[in-house]
Amino acid sequence: MPWERDDMCRRAAGELEDGFYVNLGIGMPTLVANFIPEDVSVTLQSENGMLGMGPFPLHNEVDPDLINAGKQTITELQESSYFDSATSFAMIRGGHIDMSILGALQVAQNGDLANWMIPGKMVKGMGGAMDLVAGVKRVLVLMEHVAKDGSSKMLKACTLPLTGAGVVDTVITELGMFRLRDNKVHVIELGTGVTLDELRAKTEADIAVQ
């Protein structure tokens, strides 16, 4: 069995360092918060204007004035702070956030990322993704290795419109963890029971093995 979602999230959480300020994208990246080791203190940024995002509220704590960037209700912590959107993205664009974890439609071996539009389909918008990948110190992508139609999402070059060029540092999929360096996909760790042959069969990008 390759990695399950929980394994992928746990592995992503393992990339977080004590004292990091981190922005988690919508969907699977949000779940990474549940796997942060107890001895690692991480401050979560929500780009709609909050540092120190707490867990989801209890039913009687729901506050319509307190949501995350996925528009879900959340809570505040002792160390939380609030600010406006321009300040929030100054923080992001200015390189003050240590890591951004987000999903992807395609990643290329040169670090190009596509995750906001499919031509011909209704485009919902990029939200804060373009700002995050351009400004945050390190971008980690958490995604499934192949698309629903079976095609590889780890490519020599992205075919979809880009969110950012040369921005991705690390990719975690059910098949393993990879770093993008020197225009190659470097294998750091393979998923449980995953062979290099299986990885090669499901990867269009050039693979480098340490």
Add this chain to the structure above:
Amino acid sequence: MDRKAGKKVYADAKSALDGLLFDGMTILAGGFGLCGIPEHMILAIRASGVKGLTVVSNNCGIDDFGLGLLLQTRQIKKMISSYVGENKTFEQQYLKGELELEFNPQGTLAERLRAGGAGIPAFFTRTGVGTIIADGKEAREFDGQTYVMEKALKGDLSIVKAWKADTAGNLVFRKTARNFNPPVATAGKVCVVEVEHIVEAGQIDPDHMHLPGIYVDRVFKGDAFEKRVERVTTRD
């Protein structure tokens, strides 16, 4: 317009917007999703029947709340937003070519508004470099990095939601309902604010103001805010 402290307070959305609305105008609207949106003014704009609007807002509400209400009545001609995914009316009108749409990355949108209010005509950002967002825009290199030029955004009217105002128009926001409201407030020719509480000048510690009253032309207390939540998510 009478900007003197104490003369900024209006009775309700209709009177606060009186004389400010016209067809084809550009309205800057605060809010993120349905959080911190000027819900009373959206209803008043709908009731006014003003049309051909260009609306600058991070999102466009949902089908039956927030800015989505102005789509139902086809009062909006163009949206400038970063994300419009929660709205089927939007999708239908856009796909039929009845609605123009300009996507801006969220931080670029916020900074364009901030720049508009701060007298900065344009700025350079790394956001969008190498993507279709940079197409047709001036690019420049600074210290070996490529940046793209984005221009400031201004509007005829800013509609803002704050938590509390004093009679001088100084504002305090609450939690993540602050979001786009402060930059929006600075970038309109006229700024109207709806709040949950109005107090006398002097009742808010000047060190605790989030936005100084210089940016606020008119303010009114809205009654019974609905404050709808898009995704109530709980852990119990």
